[in-house]
Amino acid sequence: MNSKHQFVQLSDGHFIPGLGFGTYKPQEVPNSKTIEATKIAIEAGFRHIDCAYAYEVEEEVGLAIRSKIEDGTVKREDIFCTSKLWSTFLRPELVQSCLERSLKKLHLDYVDLYLIHFPVALKPGEELYPLDENGKIICDSVDLCATWEVMEKCKDAGLAKSIGVSNFNRRQLEMILNKPGLKYKPVCNQVECHVYHNQRKLLDFCKSKDIVLVAYGALGTQRYKECVDQNSPVLLDDPVLCALAKKRKRSPALIALRYQLQRGVVVLAQSLKENEIKENIQVFDFELTEEDMKVLDGLNRNFCYVAMQFMSDHPNYPFADEY
Numbered sequence: 001m002n003s004k005h006q007f008v009q010l011s012d013g014h015f016i017p018g019l020g021f022g023t024y025k026p027q028e029v030p031n032s033k034t035i036e037a038t039k040i041a042i043e044a045g046f047r048h049i050d051c052a053y054a055y056e057v058e059e060e061v062g063l064a065i066r067s068k069i070e071d072g073t074v075k076r077e078d079i080f081c082t083s084k085l086w087s088t089f090l091r092p093e094l095v096q097s098c099l100e101r102s103l104k105k106l107h108l109d110y111v112d113l114y115l116i117h118f119p120v121a122l123k124p125g126e127e128l129y130p131l132d133e134n135g136k137i138i139c140d141s142v143d144l145c146a147t148w149e150v151m152e153k154c155k156d157a158g159l160a161k162s163i164g165v166s167n168f169n170r171r172q173l174e175m176i177l178n179k180p181g182l183k184y185k186p187v188c189n190q191v192e193c194h195v196y197h198n199q200r201k202l203l204d205f206c207k208s209k210d211i212v213l214v215a216y217g218a219l220g221t222q223r224y225k226e227c228v229d230q231n232s233p234v235l236l237d238d239p240v241l242c243a244l245a246k247k248r249k250r251s252p253a254l255i256a257l258r259y260q261l262q263r264g265v266v267v268l269a270q271s272l273k274e275n276e277i278k279e280n281i282q283v284f285d286f287e288l289t290e291e292d293m294k295v296l297d298g299l300n301r302n303f304c305y306v307a308m309q310f311m312s313d314h315p316n317y318p319f320a321d322e323y
């Protein structure tokens with residue numbers, strides 16, 4: 001493993017690299033960009049790659065990983081690869097098939113981490129976002145505890161080293177933790193987390209249960225046109241963040257990433273640009289002071305970029321609760 005990396009131990013004993021490379025990209029960007037960027041990320045020292053069935057780039061991520069294994073840069077065991085169970089596969093009988101599809105596309109025998117992507121179930125089928133004739137999303141009704149039991153079986157079958165969840169609120173985490181006969185608890189909860197939405201309460205709850213919080217959107221998200229209000233504040237332009245960056249002679253992006261590491265959060269960073277990818281790995285090369293951390297804590301405003309409003313009618317919509 002790259003000695004630069006800071007690792008975090010998961011409750012099942014495995015270790016997750018503190019910084020992960022995000023692979024979500026807009027549809028209009030050619031998939032070939034993902035191959036290039038993922039190779040650059042591995043060359044630069046990234047060892048944790050965050051992927052998902054729904055991102056539709058698993059083949060490209062798999063190609064990049066294979067190419068970096070073939071040229072001797074890394075071994076399979078050096079790479080920590082995450083994928084996620086999409087919402088159209090939450091019915092227990094479909095869970096393993098989604099994971100198997102991902103493994104096939106990634107050309108891997110196992111993923112290091114498999115997550116339930118989102119707690120709202122959607123109508124099963126090939127459409128990622130099934131819509132009715134009025135353009136409204138078609139949801140499904142699934143007992144997430146039953147889904148979780150198959151996640152446990154996937155771990156036992158060796159298809160995933162660790163299992164966890166994403167976008168779960170406290171109530172949903174408690175539901176899994178309190179499930180009668182629970183075999184493995186979720187090792188992590190991957191949620192939107194950045195200086196404008198620092199998830200302090202959810203983080204404290206997760207820490208109390210030995211669940212690692214993994215931050216997505218730590219740089220303010222890609223401001224996806226489909227689901228982010230284009231008038232929302234640009235996180236990396238925040239004057240307080242920029243002033244601190246200037247003081248510490250680092251970029252605002254590095255400060256925003258470092259903030260998460262120092263509060264015990266595993267952080268993801270997406271970019272398709274070589275200079276940014278190479279910059280982001282430098283998050284291990286410096287430290288913020290306690291005072292810096294307080295200044296950054298002060299930026300919190302519980303502001304969510306990706307609210308997934310179109311699923312908000314569903315009883316499992318996670319963002320209606322305080323946290």
Ligand SMILES: NC(=O)c1ccc[n+]([C@@H]2O[C@H](COP(=O)([O-])OP(=O)(O)OC[C@H]3O[C@@H](n4cnc5c(N)ncnc54)[C@H](OP(=O)(O)O)[C@@H]3O)[C@@H](O)[C@H]2O)c1
Binds near residue numbers: 218
């Ligand atoms: N579980 C979930 O539901 C979920 C949801 C969303 C995302 N994710 C995961 O989390 C990952 C990260 O989140 P995200 O994709 O929304 O974006 P992000 O990591 O917050 O990054 C946002 C943008 O910051 C810019 N950036 C990156 N490095 C920079 C640097 N050094 N200097 C200046 N700008 C920089 C890039 O834009 P430019 O290239 O335009 O500069 C990038 O698109 C995703 O790729 C995905 O793997 C998970």
